[in-house]
Structures are given as C-alpha cells and as structure tokens.
Amino acid sequence: MKPHPVSFIRTIISGELVQGSDEVTVHYGAYRLKQIKRENTILFTDKRIIDWRSLKKFFPLVLATEWKYNKDEIPENVTVIQVTNADEAYWKFVRYYRSKFQIPVVAITGTSGKTTTKEMIKHILSADRIVTATSLTSNSRTANLQYLLNIDEETDAAVFETAVGAPGDVLNAGEYFKPTIGIITNIGAHHLNYCKTLEGYIEAKGEMVKIINPTGVLIINRDDSNTSKIDLESFRGKIIKIGTHSTCHFRARNIQYAQDGMQFSIKHKKRNYQMYVPGFGVHQVYNALAAIAAVYEMGVTIPEAAHHLKTFRKFNKQLQVVDGINDSVIIDDTWSITTTSLEAALKVLNEVGKDKKKIAIIGTITDLGSWGYTIHEQAGELIYQIGVDVLITIGEHASIMADHAVKRGLTSPVYTFRNEVLVLNLLNKIVDANTIVLIKGDMYSQPIIELASKLRKKK
Structure with a gap:
C-alpha cells in the first residue's frame, strides 16, 4: 500500500481525530480483526473492541470506528478516527485508493x-x-x-x-x-x-x-x-x-x-x-x-x-503427467472438478493415452446444492460420450455418474466406492506399464489427494 498519514485519511473518510496523532502513517488496511497482520494498519469496523491485548503486537494501530469509546478504554498507541458510519468510511477509502x-x-x-x-x-x-x-x-x-x-x-x-x-x-x-x-x-x-x-x-x-x-x-x-x-x-x-x-x-x-x-x-x-x-x-x-x-x-x-x-510453468495437480505405480502413467488432475474441467480431462486422457488402457478415477463434484443429481448425471453423460476403458468413482454422489454412464450404454468395467480405502488394492491388480490413469477431484477432497499421492511412483 502507498503510505498515507492519518490526517490525509481523515479528510478522505470525513472522520474526526479523537485520540492519537495525525502524523501516524498507515501502511496497511483491514476490515476484520483477523486481517491485521502488521503494525501501522488501519482497521475499519463497526464492532466494539474488547480485548486489546491480542492486538498489542500490531501497535501502532489506527481505528476508524463509529463506536464512542471512553478515553481510558483505549491504549496509548491506538489512534482513533471517529466516523458516522464505518462501512461508508471504508468504501470511501477503497474508492479513493483505487482512483489513485x-x-x-x-x-x-x-x-x-x-x-x-x-x-x-x-x-x-x-x-x-x-x-x-x-x-x-x-x-x-x-x-x-x-x-x-x-x-x-x-x-x-x-x-x-x-x-x-x-x-x-x-x-x-x-x-x-x-x-x-x-x-x-x-x-x-x-x-x-x-x-x-x-x-x-x-x-x-x-x-x-x-x-x-x-x-x-x-x-x-x-x-x-x-x-x-x-x-x-x-x-x-x-x-x-x-x-x-x-x-x-x-x-x-x-x-x-x-x-x-x-x-x-x-x-x-x-x-x-x-x-x-x-x-x-x-x-x-x-x-x-x-x-x-x-x-x-x-x-x-x-x-x-x-x-x-513457452516458459510458462503450469501448476502441479492440473493435468500433471507423472510416473505411476507398476510403471503406469498417472494424470493427476486433483486441482478442481466441474463438468467443464472433467470434459477437458477425459479428452486429454484419450489423446495422451491413445495406445494404452485408460482408467478414470473420478470424485464428487461439490457446491451443487439441489442440482447435485442432475449435474452428476451430466458428468456420466460426458463419460459415456468420450469413453474410458475402466471407470472408478469415489463417493456416494459420484456413483450417479457411473450409474448414468452404464444406463446410457457404457460397456467398460465400472467400479463404485464410497471412499478410497479399497481403490488402491484394485488398481494394484489392474494397472501395468500399458496403463494410463486419470485421477480427477478437487483440492478440498483429502481422500482423493492422498490416493493421487499413493499412485505416484516412489522415487
């Protein structure tokens, strides 16, 4: 942040100095207590601060508040700017700063x-x-x-x-x-x-x-x-x-x-x-x-x-191709999962694995609310249309994909699991040097993340 003295910020947010000094310089901003990480931060808040001890290591601190504190409530190294509405003051500051x-x-x-x-x-x-x-x-x-x-x-x-x-x-x-x-x-x-x-x-x-x-x-x-x-x-x-x-x-x-x-x-x-x-x-x-x-x-x-x-470095776990168990190839795509990214991943699996047995391990798509069943069916439709040699789903909702793909006519072997515990045992039996495995999930699914790690060839 470009540093600003309190006197200047007061002008921007139409605030009145009730304690501290106009000469204090602000280097950081926050609107929640947990966002205060350093000294010389201005906090915009409509909440009354009770526990000052937890903030002491961040003094000097500047407070833009609509609360009217008694002077004996506030530590010496806290500058207080009184405003009519803390939320309005906050947005005045934000708009001013961006305009510069x-x-x-x-x-x-x-x-x-x-x-x-x-x-x-x-x-x-x-x-x-x-x-x-x-x-x-x-x-x-x-x-x-x-x-x-x-x-x-x-x-x-x-x-x-x-x-x-x-x-x-x-x-x-x-x-x-x-x-x-x-x-x-x-x-x-x-x-x-x-x-x-x-x-x-x-x-x-x-x-x-x-x-x-x-x-x-x-x-x-x-x-x-x-x-x-x-x-x-x-x-x-x-x-x-x-x-x-x-x-x-x-x-x-x-x-x-x-x-x-x-x-x-x-x-x-x-x-x-x-x-x-x-x-x-x-x-x-x-x-x-x-x-x-x-x-x-x-x-x-x-x-x-x-x-x-040409020198751009793509992220780990975004269709990352690595050596896998039993000399197989693993495509680790456990960054995120939507039907859009699933379609892209399945197409990559088919293209990169043209001459290999293609296995897809797919987890649950989250944040769908009441649309969960419908979207997982759509994912199953994608799997049927693009095709895989072996389909493995992990999670109760993910099994909807498998059921729909089979219903539509997918004839490849299909395995559904409630969790990842038994998946590794199955893969050790069906994976070899002529196999490419796509594992697809998101970064918040710890079981999928752990399974992806276990599938990688140990150095």
Whole structure:
C-alpha cells in the first residue's frame, strides 16, 4: 500500500481525530480483526473492541470506528478516527485508493481456467513490468482489500481473479478493482447451491459486463455456448472474441498435442503466429488465447507473448503427467472438478493415452446444492460420450455418474466406492506399464489427494 498519514485519511473518510496523532502513517488496511497482520494498519469496523491485548503486537494501530469509546478504554498507541458510519468510511477509502492508480487492471472469471489464464498474463507481463495479482486460487471477497492495497506507485499492471460463489461476488470485486479489461473464460455449471439455477449462475458470471470501465475491454470465449447467453447490449466498451470460429479476433488453428504441451497457430488481423503453450488439452489453448488477447491490449506484441508463454510453468495437480505405480502413467488432475474441467480431462486422457488402457478415477463434484443429481448425471453423460476403458468413482454422489454412464450404454468395467480405502488394492491388480490413469477431484477432497499421492511412483 502507498503510505498515507492519518490526517490525509481523515479528510478522505470525513472522520474526526479523537485520540492519537495525525502524523501516524498507515501502511496497511483491514476490515476484520483477523486481517491485521502488521503494525501501522488501519482497521475499519463497526464492532466494539474488547480485548486489546491480542492486538498489542500490531501497535501502532489506527481505528476508524463509529463506536464512542471512553478515553481510558483505549491504549496509548491506538489512534482513533471517529466516523458516522464505518462501512461508508471504508468504501470511501477503497474508492479513493483505487482512483489513485491509472494502470491496466485485468479481472478474470469463469468456471475453469481463470487461475491459469491469470498466471499466464502475469508471467508474460512480468518479463519487463511490475505486476500484482491474486495469489494462486485465493480469490474470495474477503481478500479483495489486501489485493487492492498491493497496488502502489511502482505497479505497472494488476491481474485479479473474480470468482463466483454466489450472485453479487463479481460486482463486489468490481467495487474494489474497477477493471479496465475483463475476461470470461467459459461458463459451465458450478456453485448452484447459491446461484440456484444455471441461468442464475450465467447471470452471476455476466456481472463482469457491469464492472468493466465504460471505455474498457471485454474478452469472451466465442466457442462457449453459455457465455453467448450473456446480455452484452449494455456494454459500450470493446469486445474481443477468442476461439476457433472464423469470426474470432484471436483465432486458434491447427491445434496439436506436442511434447508436454500444445502447438497451434493464432490468426490475428490476417496474420498467422506460431504458438506453443505448456500443458495438455485444447482448454489450455483457450487459456492462452485469452491471456494473449489481454496482454496485446496492454502493448505486448503477439511474438513477444509467444516467446514468454513457452516458459510458462503450469501448476502441479492440473493435468500433471507423472510416473505411476507398476510403471503406469498417472494424470493427476486433483486441482478442481466441474463438468467443464472433467470434459477437458477425459479428452486429454484419450489423446495422451491413445495406445494404452485408460482408467478414470473420478470424485464428487461439490457446491451443487439441489442440482447435485442432475449435474452428476451430466458428468456420466460426458463419460459415456468420450469413453474410458475402466471407470472408478469415489463417493456416494459420484456413483450417479457411473450409474448414468452404464444406463446410457457404457460397456467398460465400472467400479463404485464410497471412499478410497479399497481403490488402491484394485488398481494394484489392474494397472501395468500399458496403463494410463486419470485421477480427477478437487483440492478440498483429502481422500482423493492422498490416493493421487499413493499412485505416484516412489522415487
């Protein structure tokens, strides 16, 4: 955060100094007690602080509050700014701070690919610029203030994920970041426990349209059917389409699997550029297209972007190909699971394992609420259509996938387990050097994570 004296902050939030000094400098911000990690933090709160002892190590502390404390209640090293409404004061400070920096700010949402796309943009820009960004997948609304305050006078660009757990999440992020460039990677079916319906989820993702600067840029996946349902009539900025369709501004062609990644060409303004991106799958090409379109808007040429993209390091547990038990090959994709990412993973399994026995181990898809049965059936439909040689599901809801795939006509051996305990014994019997195993789950499913670890060949 760019440091500010208390006197200046008081002016911004229309506050009155009731204790302490106007000369104290603020270096950090918080609106919850647990967000205070360092000295010289300003805390915006409408709650009365009782236990000052736990905060003593963070003194000097600045408090912007609507509570009227007695002077003998407050320790000496605490500066108190009295405000009429702590929430209003907080947002005045947030809007002021964001307005001080005229830099490109990218906001990314989507069912899958947003973290990878964000990291690609950061990787390309970091070659010659100072970039701040959300950390890995930490993209909850409670982290937004900290990410905003990471911007300072040395920052050249910022890249933030704006995840959707519920309607309004993207709008909330927009209040902090005021993006100049917005990206929607794709829209599948997720977080239906709060969004209630697929239409509600699409609408929640579509909030991106409302938060971009009116003269800004929106980058969308032309090939994604759900993204096409977003109402773009109100958007007055520039729309950039990426994909494989002939109408795309950044069009991928001649997509091929290569050594540890994907080769393709980009057609842009009647010129073709050869590309390579680490990581298997056509979905990785879409991630790269979105990243390249974004950095191009920030002045990076396509050849420059292509050069830097070659050295991009994909994450562990995102379709990570490793040596496995009994000399098999393991594809560890235990980062997250949605129907969108499951489809991508199954296609990678079939492509990479063309000449091998293909086994898919699939866990439960979470955050679906009352849509759990329907979405797991849709996952079963994907498994039937794409096909595997052996299907193993882990978890009560995951068995719905297996039941539906069999009902639709999947003739491959199918095993359903309530937990992972017996799966390793089965795999030791059916896995050999001619086998490739996809294990698909999410980072919050500890049994799936532990099984994936056990499947790796021990060094």
